[in-house]
Amino acid sequence: MKVLLIEDEPNTVAYLRQGLAENGYVVDAEGSAELGLRMAARGVYDLVVLDINLPDRSGWWVLKELRGADCRTPVLCLTCCGDVEDRVQGLDLGADDYLTKPFAFSELVARIRSVLRRGAERQPDVIRVADLEVHLTRRQVVRAGGRVRDFRPKEFALLALLARRAGEVLSRTTIVEHVWNADFDFETNAVDVQIKRLREKVDDPFERKLIHTVRGVGYVLEDRG
Template identity: 55%
Template sequence: MRILIVEDEAKTGDYLKQGLTEAGYVVDLARDGMDGLHLALTGDYDLVILDVMLPGLNGWQLLEAVRRNGRELPVLFLTARDQVEDRVKGLELGADDYLVKPFAFAELLARVRTLFRRGRNGTEPTTLTVADLELDLLRRRVTRSSRRIDLTAKEFSLLELLLRRQGEVLPRSLIASQVWDMNFDSDTNVIEVAVRRLRAKVDDPFEPKLIRTVRGMGYVLEAPDAA
């Protein structure tokens, strides 16, 4: 299992390389976009981890070049929190997943493993679903009962979090730190409002309701079973 990391920031790059090596992968590290592209085209990698901000050639330019060469290489994007636009671009270009910096290493590892699984079984669609609700990470599209739903960036991000951890009650502090980059100032209710808007789009026109409020605790997304 060979992984190529393209990351210019030395500290992060070394850290990633070390961690993934310890996890049992063979890892190469390129420090800029041109090196990265060269390695990606010549080396025989099973996965590329790609920083968006790179000197020389940025992440999605690199990805574009790789795709033009007809490579099916799975790509995992790393983006800073304020580069959502880039992230979207990357996904449209055929990145298979992305991770917002800063991230927990365990999270990265999990994504990497998922990508490998996918790679072997042929390309599975990168979608998250619950009941008749479906979220397509690549196309950034949401449907429910086959009806297309348009979401804003925040709404999408929130729904994505809820879907990734479906069945779990997510405390507001967690949501705040994941979807916004704030350390929960309790004197704001942005979260409630965001949930309200999300519900208006994905729950109000449909049955059953998937987003449940757990008073004093947070929110869960789940298919309400009997009992």
């Protein structure tokens, strides 16, 4: 899952980026309402975590603009204001949840999972392609009835993306946009390295191969019989 964090407090950003990354999320962060809105409107994020007190405009403005543009990306609002009126305003503007600062990180993660579960376009918790099973919540992979060894966060994020869009050829640019954050260096071969590691775990021990290269285009996960 890819998360956009719109928050201007550097210590909070660093804390949340590290914690969310440790929980398997890919995180981009932006400190202004204007730039945060532009990033959110791209539609590549599974969730926006939105601070309300931003330096240029209010988070309420960001939320209103997103919903006015028919962007349905789930939004979890963070704010120091815990009044009922503020919570009602956020929910009326289209927020999916509301968390008051200070908060426990474990609660934030639980609320993120809850919001994603409630999403109207939520994918099944287990994605199956041939004899491969990708368990999204448990972050486990099963091939031919046996659990495949543990995956690093980027490996699992890449496999989950390929599984969600099984049968669709994904370009390297598309993969980067969904699996890496905005700091990715396109001059590296990180995508190819991660694909190689995935194949070593998911394909190499088995006769039937599921991860395929489409030369000059990208990669696809599919059963070719």
